[in-house]
Amino acid sequence: MVQQRSLRHEYELYVESEIERYKDTIPRHALLAIGDEAVASLESQAQMGFSELLLVEEVDRIIRKRLRVPAYDTWKRRRIRQIEKFRDPQHWGLSPAAPLVRVSQQDDARVLVAGAPDESSALFLAANGCQVTALDGDEDVVERVMHAALAAGLAERVHGVVAGLESWNPEGPITGVVCSAEALAGITASERGRVIDVLKSATRDGGVHLVQTIIAGASALTLEELRRRYHGWDISVERSAGLTSSFLARKGPA
Structure with a gap:
């Protein structure tokens, strides 16, 4: 169970890092456009009066989809294979x-x-x-x-x-x-x-x-x-x- 929690935490750190790196590499107008897309998405879901936190989460979801960040189970399988490879001198x-x-x-x-x-x-x-x-x-x-x-x-x-x-x-x-x-x-x-x-x-x-x-x-x-x-x-x-x-x-x- 401890190892499972550790893997999940590593995955969350990986996703956060990928999203932040993407934000740092695109121009401001492109990031603002993603923000507009997030607002439109939330409004289409009848999320009127949504919070700033919800907007940030929607922006991250859009970026994650663009980057095609793998799901946790896919990442975990790749991670285990990669670690085995990395252990080999x-x-x-x-x-x-x-x-x-x-x-x-x-x-x-x-x-x-x-x-x-x-x-x-x-x-x-x-x-x-x-x-x-x-x-x-x-x-x-x-x-x-x-x-x-x-x-x-x-x-x-x-x-x-x-x-x-x-x-x-x-x-x-x-x-x-x-x-x-x-x-x-x-x-x-x-x-x-x-x-x-x-x-x-x-x-x-x-x-x-x-x-x-x-x-x-x-x-x-x-x-x-x-x-x-x-x-x-x-x-x-x-x-x-x-x-x-x-x-x-x-x-x-x-």
């Missing part, structure tokens, strides 16, 4: 042993995703049961991730935060961090050290930190610095094609 071009897969394989996982170039990491982790905080200083990036989560039915597992790494603090224990090298390289060395120390302290034993897409010689962030800052953790480096690498560190027991 190969859907995202990942091998079953990829570092990101290891981040997802933790009980009660709570993962920070910071500075990701797209929404794929957040959606993969959320589809695999993680509670994800999607952090970025660019509001448009966060909105894009949240819209993708809504469309995928994962909005209750993805929480968007517009902030930089240097100004964010975990509200509780976390089990993982997935961070782009660019996000860490974009702050000063002293800020980077403080940020990493804060995230390390908040991470539970067995938790994993993944720094993605480190390009040799092209960034202020180096593998040597990361090895130094994660001294005492179990460290591995995954090398990709070309000059890029991913840095993975697992926290052992205290």
Whole structure:
């Protein structure tokens, strides 16, 4: 029953998001025309003296029909199929042993995703049961991730935060961090050290930190610095094609 209510709530969020996005993309005169259509519809139903709330609901109904928003049962079937697809690492071009897969394989996982170039990491982790905080200083990036989560039915597992790494603090224990090298390289060395120390302290034993897409010689962030800052953790480096690498560190027991 709890899952059913959760799915229904996700669907309502999805519908609301689609309607609001449509309103934001059409010119004012087109929106006013929809309002006139809504008034005419209500008057034809003998809804004389109708309230503003009723008018808003009728406008939303007209937009929903234009967008052909699927009914709940249709959306739910698509959502379940999509989540199964999103859980598969190969859907995202990942091998079953990829570092990101290891981040997802933790009980009660709570993962920070910071500075990701797209929404794929957040959606993969959320589809695999993680509670994800999607952090970025660019509001448009966060909105894009949240819209993708809504469309995928994962909005209750993805929480968007517009902030930089240097100004964010975990509200509780976390089990993982997935961070782009660019996000860490974009702050000063002293800020980077403080940020990493804060995230390390908040991470539970067995938790994993993944720094993605480190390009040799092209960034202020180096593998040597990361090895130094994660001294005492179990460290591995995954090398990709070309000059890029991913840095993975697992926290052992205290």
